[in-house]
Every structure is written in structure tokens, then in C-alpha cells.
Amino acid sequence: MRTRPLKVALLGCGVVGSEVARIMTTHADDLTQRIGAPVELAGVAVRRPSKIREGIDPALITTDATALLKRGDIDIAIEVIGGIEPARTLITTAFEHGISVVSANKALLAQDGAALHAAAEQHGRDLYYEAAVAGAIPLVRPMRESLAGDKINRVMGIVNGTTNFILDKMDSTGAGYQEALDEATALGYAEADPTADVEGYDAAAKAAILAGIAFHTRVRLDDVYREGMTEVSAADFASAKRMGCTIKLLAILERAADGESVTARVHPAMIPLSHPLASVREAYNAVFVEAEAAGRLMFYGPGAGGAPTASAVLGDLVAVARNKLAEATGPGESAYTQLPVSPMGDVVTRYHISLDVADKPGVLAQVATTFAEHGVSIDTVRQQGKDGEASLVVVTHRAADAALSGTVEALRKLDTVRGVASIMRVEGE
Ligand code: NDP
Numbered sequence: 001m002r003t004r005p006l007k008v009a010l011l012g013c014g015v016v017g018s019e020v021a022r023i024m025t026t027h028a029d030d031l032t033q034r035i036g037a038p039v040e041l042a043g044v045a046v047r048r049p050s051k052i053r054e055g056i057d058p059a060l061i062t063t064d065a066t067a068l069l070k071r072g073d074i075d076i077a078i079e080v081i082g083g084i085e086p087a088r089t090l091i092t093t094a095f096e097h098g099i100s101v102v103s104a105n106k107a108l109l110a111q112d113g114a115a116l117h118a119a120a121e122q123h124g125r126d127l128y129y130e131a132a133v134a135g136a137i138p139l140v141r142p143m144r145e146s147l148a149g150d151k152i153n154r155v156m157g158i159v160n161g162t163t164n165f166i167l168d169k170m171d172s173t174g175a176g177y178q179e180a181l182d183e184a185t186a187l188g189y190a191e192a193d194p195t196a197d198v199e200g201y202d203a204a205a206k207a208a209i210l211a212g213i214a215f216h217t218r219v220r221l222d223d224v225y226r227e228g229m230t231e232v233s234a235a236d237f238a239s240a241k242r243m244g245c246t247i248k249l250l251a252i253l254e255r256a257a258d259g260e261s262v263t264a265r266v267h268p269a270m271i272p273l274s275h276p277l278a279s280v281r282e283a284y285n286a287v288f289v290e291a292e293a294a295g296r297l298m299f300y301g302p303g304a305g306g307a308p309t310a311s312a313v314l315g316d317l318v319a320v321a322r323n324k325l326a327e328a329t330g331p332g333e334s335a336y337t338q339l340p341v342s343p344m345g346d347v348v349t350r351y352h353i354s355l356d357v358a359d360k361p362g363v364l365a366q367v368a369t370t371f372a373e374h375g376v377s378i379d380t381v382r383q384q385g386k387d388g389e390a391s392l393v394v395v396t397h398r399a400a401d402a403a404l405s406g407t408v409e410a411l412r413k414l415d416t417v418r419g420v421a422s423i424m425r426v427e428g429e
């Protein structure tokens, strides 16, 4: 057992960082045994130095994160500041000074993961980021390491806790969108700017990271098709309920049947109540991974929040500290294939479309013809009339997204169609 401690710089001490510091202190003895050397919190970089931080020695606090990394005694940096800058420069500085990094920063990893992995490799250091995807759930390392001998073909899951919390509240208690978002923010689930959550950017960043790992290719944030959940209404939930479904914000990553391309998308979708993802409540996340030999695996657990996320960070800290003692590094980026990411138009799935139409003879036939003309086959139609107008709910069989878009464009041009109230994909059947 080495007695000289490994020194840790904590960059950021907010929702996640404060829990990392607390667990490092309260579990110090166990961490020492598991690593084979003590780990010591040697400095804590923050923005507001005068803020009271329970359990943290004020002498450790600094606003100069760069100086902390450059002072020469730091072994491992934990980046839990978030955002692109200064996080990116600080991580690069850490590598340049021989420091391995643990980060929870999905926004940065999705945008600049390739460059950061290259910098880590160049300097012979580790870059670990289990906490960046799905909070406490061990997912990144199982996919990078445990499934490294298999071939992953599909990943589908709920990877954002805030939006799952909001959708669950809207569905189960009839809560309003803003009320549920405020509660998620107060509980520490939301990003500094919750637009990242509700508009699907956070889930898209996680999708890009997971797609890269799953398919051993580079998937950029811009490659991920993204729709947020701000348009999901009480009427959508009512319609979903009539179909025996609920609504979730899903991330879906697929390898094409010929293996020559992949797709990556994030959008709200109706899923049957019988599907395991339908029972994922509050800020929990769940991810299905389908691998050729392993079959279907499901990963489930708390997807956001200080302590759950700190658990993932601490797991990485132990792994990186062990590597450091062994003078080794863990696996780096594995992006040896260059699979193109197909556009959303190529994705094939089912759709639920709500239309407001005139309630008169021939309208249904006109609508059905429009679907047929675009090669989209109708599964069910439900019509409800009111005062000369009617609402029409069409559920399709599987069709290409481009065909559905063409259908909707044509429907909007019909005189008898007053409006397209909502379009939602149907998944998980
Ligand atoms: P917070 O906003 O709660 O904390 C951010 C911390 O960074 C604060 O301590 C802040 O200082 C500090 N900080 C901000 N700017 C600087 C700077 N320029 N120099 C030094 N310190 C700075 O964020 P979270 O803890 O919620 O999130 C941190 C990271 O973890 C993000 O990447 C997030 O996406 C990720 N994450 C968060 C999860 C969650 O559930 N919250 C779950 C999974 C990942 P001060 O305290 O003085 O304001």
C-alpha cells in the first residue's frame, strides 16, 4: 500500500462536485483500500469563492483552476464545471501537465471528444467519463469494455432525467410543463440552461457519445437528429393513453441492416405501456443495448442528481487512480470505422398523426389517398366530429421518415385539412 496520496483537483463544486467532495471525504478509508493509495482533495476550483461549502476546507478553494493544474503536484483532475469553455482548455492543460481527467461533461465530449481523446493519448493520460451519460448507470464502461468483443447493433433509451421527470409528471399527475421543469431544476437535475434538456441537446450529446462507442465510429453532435419535448401536450398524452401508450423522449441509435451506415436520433415518441421503458419514472434513465452475441441488455438507474452522478465520477476516479499506480492507461477512443450517419429521412418507423379536418363527405378518402400517394400505409384511423369540424388520428405502419414528411407537407395543402395538430413517432413495438 502506497502511503503518499494521489492528489486530486476538483474543478467545479456545484450539484455534482459538492457530492464528489463529500463522498471522497466520508469514504476516504475505503477508497484508499480499493485504490491501494490514499486520494487527497488538493484543490477545488470554483467561480464564487465566498460561497459557503459545507465540509470543504476553505483553504482548498481557488478561482484560478489553471494555476491549480499547473502547480506541479496534481495527479488527477475531476472536471464538473460543465459547458465548453473553460472546461475544454482546463482538460487540455491537465493532459499537458501529466494529469489524467475524469469528466461528467457530455456537451464538451460530444463536441470535442475526438480532440480530447487525442490529447489524452498524446500525453499518455486517461480520459474517463462514465457520468457524462445516464448519471449513475454504469453504461459507458460496460459498452467500451465489457461489450468490446461483441457487435452492438442498436441502442435505445431514455438518457435525460429532467425531461423524463417532466413527462412523467405531466402524464401521471397532470402537472403543467413549467411547474414540472421548475421542480426538476430545484432537485438539481437540469443543466445550467435547461433549454439543453427540454430541447433535446443534452440527450443528443449523450446519443453522439453512445453512438461513437457502440459503432466504433465518430458521430458528431450535428449528426444526431434532434427534437425536444416542449411541444408535447396534454392532448398528446390523452391520445397516447387511448392507444395504450405513454410518451418518452428517446435516444435511438441504429446500425443499418447492411452494416454500412448508422442513424442517431433523439425525439419524443409514443411507446406501449407494456414496454419496459414506459415504467421508467421521475429522473430515472434506462437504456437497451442490442448486441449480436449478448442479445438485449437493459441498463437502468438514476439518470441525474448530485449523489447518483458523483457515484459514477467516483467509480472513474478509482479506475484512473488504479491505472496511475500501475503506470498504465485505460482504453482510449475506439473509432476505427468510418461509417456514414444517414439522414433522418432514411429512418423507418411508425407515426401517430393528429389532424384537424372539415367534417364532410370525402375528407377521409382524400386524406387516405394522400398517405397512399406517398407510399405510407395506414394502420388505424380514429375520427371525432364536433360542429362541422373533426379531429382525425391516423396511425401508420412502418414508413420512411422522408415519406411521412412528404405526406404531411401534402396534407397541409389540402383545403379540407385545417391543421396538423401533432406528429409523433411510435416506437418499441
Ligand atoms: P453546477 O452548475 O451545479 O456546478 C458548476 C460548478 O462549476 C460550480 O461549482 C461553479 O462554481 C463552477 N464553475 C463555473 N464556472 C467556473 C469557472 N470558470 N472556473 C471554476 N469553476 C467554475 O453544475 P452541475 O454540478 O449540475 O454539473 C456539472 C457537470 O456535470 C456538467 O457538465 C453537467 O452536464 C454534468 N452532469 C450533471 C448532472 C446533474 O444531475 N446535475 C448529471 C450528469 C452530468 P460556483 O459554485 O462558484 O458557482
Ligand code: HSE
Pocket (backbone or CB within 6 Å): 132, 133, 134, 135, 159, 160, 161, 162, 163, 189, 190, 191, 197, 202, 303, 304, 305
Ligand atoms: N440534465 C441532465 C439530465 C443531467 O437531466 O439528464 C444528467 O446528465
